[in-house]
Amino acid sequence: MRRNRVLAGAAAGMLLGGALTACSSSADDDGPVTVKLLEFQEARAEVVEDLIPRFEKEMAKQGKEIKVELVADPLTDEQFRTKITQELHSGSAPDVIDMGGTNVTGLAGAGYLLNLDDHLDGWDGWDQYYPSVKEGARQPDGSFYSIPHEASIQSLFYREDVLKRLGVDTSQPRTWDELIGRLKQVRDKTGEAPLVLPAGTAWGGGSWSEGFLPVMAGTGSTFYDAKTKKWDVRSPGLSAAFGLYAKLVAADLLPVRDLQNPNPWEPTKYEKFVEGTLPVAAQGSWGWKYDWGPEGAAPIEDVRDKVGTWDYPALVPGTEPYSVGGGGFGYSVNADSAHADAAVELAKWLSSGTALAEQLAAVGAVAPRKDLADTAPYKDEPSLIEAERKLGSSVQPPRGDGEDQVSQAVQEATEKILSEDADGDEAADTFATEAEELLGDARVAR
Incomplete structure (x- = not known):
């Protein structure tokens, strides 16, 4: 400079x-x-x-x-x-x-x-x-x-070249169950965890903003009410989101060890996604330049030819695939x-x-x-x-006063899932209890 x-x-x-x-x-x-x-x-x-x-x-x-x-x-x-x-x-x-x-x-x-x-x-x-x-x-x-x-759009980035070589469908998955089926195909063929979805305490705030929040945003459950300025820390959508993490861990689809080590984005997004051994990554539109572009942290040669994006699949009945709009x-x-x-x-x-x-x-x-x-x-x-082009139709994640406290509670709850100290329901309870304590009665919906 x-x-x-x-x-x-x-x-x-x-x-x-x-x-x-x-x-x-x-x-x-x-x-x-x-x-x-x-x-x-x-x-x-x-x-x-x-x-x-x-x-x-x-x-x-x-x-x-x-x-x-x-x-x-x-x-x-x-x-x-x-x-x-x-x-x-x-x-x-x-x-x-x-x-x-x-x-x-x-x-x-x-x-x-x-x-x-x-x-x-x-x-x-x-x-x-x-x-x-x-x-x-x-x-x-x-x-x-x-x-x-x-502005930004968050979606699931995937190595189109790798999935096609493995004979795995690259069309937009409609549901998480459909995507999990494809991820299991990759796991069976490579022996490696095929998806990085930020979780746990080592990733810090990214476990909230790049991992949990995009998944939760498409469930249809109210998380933050801008009118009352309160957080709803117990809902079907929250339970479904924590349940998804538990399902992914149980099926060996997340790189748990990498997620629990310092700087977990390095072995996952900067090494294994680049190598093609971990072919699906939750990511924002900044990844095209900041992460994998020619001058990014971990360049992928001909990135636009090798990498594609999916909208987030539907997690709960009655919802459709969606992208997440952000600032x-x-x-x-x-x-x-x-x-x-x-x-x-x-x-x-x-x-x-x-x-x-x-x-x-x-x-x-x-x-x-x-x-x-x-x-x-x-x-x-x-x-x-x-x-x-997706900004007009994207889902807007809930944001409000107390977000740092909610983020902390998400990190702790997903860490328990990674450590197999909690299943989805237990993690949801852990999150709710900690979020209530951190936020205080004035910021929690009852």
């Missing part, structure tokens, strides 16, 4: 030792304004670094002297969450923060993020956003505290920013047109708005455009 416009982040061992420089330098109303933009993932920082001069030039054409200082601070998700909370609390956070939507709820609820409703109401770009993306970004109080610049990163503005209007201007510009198309292509994300399909370089990403 070129460093001439980047403030290098502190070393990992000193992450909590020093705060980032305060929001932005004070300036006279007629003078230049400087805003700071935080990117904590290297790929995102690299593409934004190239966009900043173009933004500054565009603002100059409009008679606005806005300068942007990029703060590139490579962190893990957990490190970022700890550090940004600390900095927002101390008043030292940057003006604009690029982060995943799961971080927004807690920070907005604590009053750290700027309410963007008035800014979005008068912005014609907001009309281009898919309704599902808007609803996913809406917070429990009904307002918006981030401008999404990504991605979005730009939030520090509620204490000294230059909030300029910060919002930057967030809007980065979430529009060519600037947005370049970010989407760089990180392998789906466009959150309808007007990007003909904009280069995004238009040259057929896998992403195909995934985008």
Whole structure:
């Protein structure tokens, strides 16, 4: 990454030792304004670094002297969450923060993020956003505290080349029982567990967001009620989801040992899926670039020719196969920013047109708005455009206050299944008991 416009982040061992420089330098109303933009993932920082001069030039054409200082601070998700909370609390956070939507709820609820409703109401770009993306970004109080610049579709990725070589059907499975039948064929022919579905405590939050939640979302059972702001921790859908995990473990279809070891995504998604020995993986649309693309973590040569996607099969009677729509990163503005209007201007510009198309292509994300399909370089990403077509019909997973606590309970319950310390019903009871304790009476439906 070129460093001439980047403030290098502190070393990992000193992450909590020093705060980032305060929001932005004070300036006279007629003078230049400087805003700071935080990117904590290297790929995102690299593409934004190239966009900043173009933004500054565009603002100059409009008679606005806005300068942007990029703060590139490579962190893990957990490190970022700890550090940004600390900095927002101390008043030292940057003006604009690029982060995943799961971080927004807690920070907005604590009053750290700027309410963007008035800014979005008068912005014609907001009309281009898919309704599902808007609803996913809406917070429990009904307002918006981030401008999404990504969307995602979660489905089951499969090695089409491998399954065809093994003589296994590659058409869309209608039910999980149908898919399990195919997985058993693979297991019988290879002796290897053929499916990775994130589970247990080692995978962390991914066991919730990439594993359990997509399965649960298509059952038709209410999980989170946005009106009452409460979680229903006991339902037929929850029982069915935990029962599925138990069935997969009992049939030796999940790589249990890998799931229980540190960094379980490495031997599964980054090694065995790439080798073809584990040919089915629960994954999001970001996998086309971030995981298996030419510059991804574990490239698969000719990935579009070798890999296909299935919608999630129906798990309970009365449901149909479905894909799961989700968010991605979005730009939030520090509620204490000294230059909030300029910060919002930057967030809007980065979430529009060519600037947005370049970010989407760089990180392998789906466009959150309808007007990007003909904009280069995004238009040259057929896998992403195909995934985008599903946004309108995809199932939206339940999201709400207390999600971190629910995630923790899911991780613990699925860990018991992996260890064969609980069957599906017992895991469902374990989950409900722990979720009730972690959430508290005020956030649990009775």
